[in-house]
Amino acid sequence: MLYFMLGKYYEDKNINQAWLCYENAEYYCDSESELTGIKRRKEYIEQLEGWSVHKVSIVVLTHNTKDLNIQCIESIRDTNYSSSYELIVVDNASTDGTVEWLKKQKDIKLICNQENKGFPEGCNQGIRASEDGNDILLLNSDTIGLPNAIFWLRMGLYEDEQTGITGATSNSVINHQRIEEKFNSIDEYVVYGNRLNVPMRRPYEKKTWLVGFAMLIKRKALDEVGGVDIRFSPGQYEDMDLCVRMNYAGWKVVLCWNSFIVHYGHGNGANREIWAETLDLTAEKFKRKWNFQLEYYTFLRKEICDLIDHPKEAQISVLDVGCGCGTTLARIEWLWEHASVSGIENDERIAKIAAGNFDVVQGDVETMDFPYEEKAFDYIIFADILEHLRDPERTIKRLKPYLKEDGKLLCSVPNIMNHSVVTRLLQGKFDYADAGILDRTHIHFFTLDSIGKMLDSCGMEMVCLEATYNQEPDEQKDRELFESLRQLPHLAQYELFQVYQFVFACRKKAE
Numbered sequence: 001m002l003y004f005m006l007g008k009y010y011e012d013k014n015i016n017q018a019w020l021c022y023e024n025a026e027y028y029c030d031s032e033s034e035l036t037g038i039k040r041r042k043e044y045i046e047q048l049e050g051w052s053v054h055k056v057s058i059v060v061l062t063h064n065t066k067d068l069n070i071q072c073i074e075s076i077r078d079t080n081y082s083s084s085y086e087l088i089v090v091d092n093a094s095t096d097g098t099v100e101w102l103k104k105q106k107d108i109k110l111i112c113n114q115e116n117k118g119f120p121e122g123c124n125q126g127i128r129a130s131e132d133g134n135d136i137l138l139l140n141s142d143t144i145g146l147p148n149a150i151f152w153l154r155m156g157l158y159e160d161e162q163t164g165i166t167g168a169t170s171n172s173v174i175n176h177q178r179i180e181e182k183f184n185s186i187d188e189y190v191v192y193g194n195r196l197n198v199p200m201r202r203p204y205e206k207k208t209w210l211v212g213f214a215m216l217i218k219r220k221a222l223d224e225v226g227g228v229d230i231r232f233s234p235g236q237y238e239d240m241d242l243c244v245r246m247n248y249a250g251w252k253v254v255l256c257w258n259s260f261i262v263h264y265g266h267g268n269g270a271n272r273e274i275w276a277e278t279l280d281l282t283a284e285k286f287k288r289k290w291n292f293q294l295e296y297y298t299f300l301r302k303e304i305c306d307l308i309d310h311p312k313e314a315q316i317s318v319l320d321v322g323c324g325c326g327t328t329l330a331r332i333e334w335l336w337e338h339a340s341v342s343g344i345e346n347d348e349r350i351a352k353i354a355a356g357n358f359d360v361v362q363g364d365v366e367t368m369d370f371p372y373e374e375k376a377f378d379y380i381i382f383a384d385i386l387e388h389l390r391d392p393e394r395t396i397k398r399l400k401p402y403l404k405e406d407g408k409l410l411c412s413v414p415n416i417m418n419h420s421v422v423t424r425l426l427q428g429k430f431d432y433a434d435a436g437i438l439d440r441t442h443i444h445f446f447t448l449d450s451i452g453k454m455l456d457s458c459g460m461e462m463v464c465l466e467a468t469y470n471q472e473p474d475e476q477k478d479r480e481l482f483e484s485l486r487q488l489p490h491l492a493q494y495e496l497f498q499v500y501q502f503v504f505a506c507r508k509k510a511e
Contacts, residue, residue, distance in 0.1 A: 003028065004038060006199065011045070016053050016158040019045045024151050027081035053158065054219055056085040056150065057134040059126030060141050061119060062102070063092040068142045068264060070101060075145040077107070085150070086134065088126045092116040118233030127227055133219055138228075140213040143170075144262035146190060148197040152259040153216040156204055164221030164251025165243060167210030169196075172265035175211050176300050176331075177255060186262060193260035203258040205334040206357045208298045208325040210253055212239030214261045221251045231289070236282040240294050247325075247353045290349075297324035297350050301383045305331055307410045307464060307505045308379060312336055316378045319343065319402070321365050322385040326354035333358075342372070366395050374401045382411045384501075387442045396458045400508070408505045409460065415499045416445040420470065422497060423481040437500070448496060455506050464505040469498050 007021035022042045029035045045051055058076060062069045069089075076087060088109040091099050093116045102110050111125050123138055130136060135157065137150065149168060156166035169177050171189045179196075183189050225245040232238040243253050287293055305328065310316045315338040320329050323343030333339050343360040345351035351362035361371060366389055380403055386392040396409070403409065414437040421437055424430065432440040446454075455462060485497055 001025075002199075004034075004041075007041060014159065015045050015048050015051050017155055019051060019053050020151065020154055020158065023081060023084060024148070027084075053154075054133050054135045055083075055131065056137050056154065056216070057088055057126070057130035058085050058137045058139055058150075059088045059090065059123060059130070060139050061090050061092060061122040061126070062094055062098050062141050063116060064094050064096045064098060065142065066094070066096045066098040066101065069098050072139070072141045072143050072145070073105070073108070075143075076139075076150075079145050079147045080150055082107075085137075086131060088129050090122040090126045092118070092122055116234070118230070119235030120228040120230045120233050120238045123228040123238075124230065127222070135219050136217045136222060138212055138215045138217070139261075140263065142264040142266070143214060144186070144190065146193040146197055146260060146262065149193070149214075149259045149261050150216070152197060152203070152256050153214070156254050156256040156259070157216050157218055159204060159254075160252060162250065162252050163254050164218050164225075164246045164249075165210060165253045166216045166256050166259075167207070167254070168214040168259040168261045169255070169257055170213065170261055170263040172263040173211050173213060175207070175209065175298075177211055179260065186264075189262050193262060196260040197258055200258040202334065202337060203256055205255045205257065206326070206330040207243075207253045207255045208247060208327060208353060209240045209243035209294065210255060212242075213263050214259075215239060217242075218251075221246060221249070225249050225251070229289075231285055232282050234278055236278055237286040238282075240286060241289065244290060244294065244353070247356055250356060252357065292347070292349060294325075297347075297353075298327045299324070300331055301328045301381070301412065302331070303466065303468065303503045304328060304381055304383050304410050304412060305335065307408075307466075307503065308332070308336070310336065310378065314338065316340070317342075317376060318379045318381065319372070319377045319399075320381040320383070321399070322346070322383065322388075323354055323358075323360060323381075325350055326358045326360060328381070328383065329354075329358050329360075342377075344368075365399075366390060370399070370402060372402050375404045375407075376402050378404055378407050380407070380409050382409060384412050384414070386411065386413055387439075387444050387446065390443060392444055393454050393457055396454070396460070400458065400460070403508065405508065408463070408507050410505050412501055412503045413446045413451060414439075414442075414501050415447065415467075415496070417447050417496050418470065418500050419482045419485075419497045420500075422485070426481050446502075448499075448502060451502060451504070459509050460506045461509050462504050462506045466503040467499045468501045468503065470500040 003021045003025035007018045010018035022038050026038045089102055090111045092113050109129055127136055153166045157163055169179055228238050229241050316336055317340045318332055320343045323329055323345050329341040329343055333341050341358055344365050345354055346364055348362050351360055354360040380399055389395050432438050
């Protein structure tokens with residue numbers, strides 16, 4: 001009854017989602033009289049202009065880990081309407097009895113490779129074997145499908161015509177797709193997932209990329225951008241690459257928070273060493289192909305989001321300077337339903353990705369003309385940006401008029417007083433690095449005192465101060481120097497040596 005009522009709700013909003021709800025109602029229905037009514041609603045929608053829902057080809061790759069493979073496949077059968085999907089398994093030269101078991105299954109299209117062709121090529125084999133027009137779900141074999149998980153992925157895929165990929169949340173996954181709750185057993189995660197896979201008011205969060213452990217791809221989008229890039233064999237980064245191509249082609253990538261799939265991860269540890277060995281290699285392949293490091297531009301600034309003090313139902317306007325691909329903007333837009341978000345990004349390639357989802361302009365914040373009305377924003381974000389600017393003080397003054405009278409700047413700045421810098425400096429060393437406090441792209445360095453003086457000269461005052469910390473030095477001589485700092489006179493704020501980054505909010509001073 002729930003899914004039948006959802007179907008009625010969606011009929012005048014999205015006929016594809018309405019049809020999916022009726023199909024799910026049909027799956028759960030155990031009354032012949034009610035089943036007739038459900039089928040009539042489906043048939044009615046199928047005659048409407050614009051209806052276009054495709055079956056799902058579920059592509060699962062196997063390589064040993066027989067028990068996990070069986071559990072995964074049986075969970076698909078147990079939780080999905082058999083008419084809504086076809087199951088394709090590509091085995092990459094298993095030697096543990098997996099192939100023998102698979103050959104006995106009557107509902108599987110089976111491809112048996114005599115050698116391990118890797119994850120990307122195996123996915124392509126499965127895609128090529130799928131029925132024409134089917135959407136494609138790439139699903140890891142170390143997963144447990146839960147009731148309605150794939151249904152909600154499909155609902156997300158058809159929520160917008162331009163949505164090209166949807167992905168699930170899980171207990172074991174990166175890229176902020178992991179739930180916060182932690183349990184002691186897989187069975188407890190199964191129970192939790194059954195409670196999570198239900199209708200939500202705002203289940204969709206825009207993403208730049210999704211982890212490929214459970215990724216549903218619209219066939220039209222896949223046909224446009226092409227299959228999985230085999231240069232990333234044996235695996236890793238092929239999911240990032242596919243999502244980047246989707247972004248550049250104008251397709252949206254969406255995380256569905258009401259689709260939870262249990263994931264053991266790395267074949268429950270069996271493949272952990274293989275993935276660890278190939279991680280750096282495939283990361284370098286991605287960087288050579290795209291000439292940027294995607295993780296750098298998709299880093300979620302949760303600590304910045306935590307500084308927003310408006311209630312979740314409030315209307316807020318936010319500008320993120322150096323927004324990257326828009327990951328933080330996406331989280332703000334998801335958490336604050338009535339948020340209006342904008343961004344500035346200097347890198348043209350990255351700005352193009354972000355602009356597919358948000359009001360993002362490409363330009364140098366120190367020299368560009370701003371396309372905004374004065375006093376337009378409740379919050380302007382400088383997350384690890386000020387240290388990269390030639391004149392951060394002047395840039396704050398340039399953007400200050402675009403802040404509402406009660407608006408705030410939300411900033412994060414690395415601390416040059418951190419022990420990792422000071423202890424090395426006491427040894428006569430000041431070595432730049434590819435990332436961190438001494439990032440070679442940093443032009444300015446800050447202490448808490450210099451931050452305060454900069455804000456004061458801009459007519460701003462700090463109203464909230466947080467900090468992140470790093471561990472004490474690893475090397476013995478660095479630890480000894482660190483401890484010796486405690487003995488120096490006039491160091492009342494010794495704890496500042498432990499601060500890695502200052503995170504703060506500031507507002508205009510009262511005139």
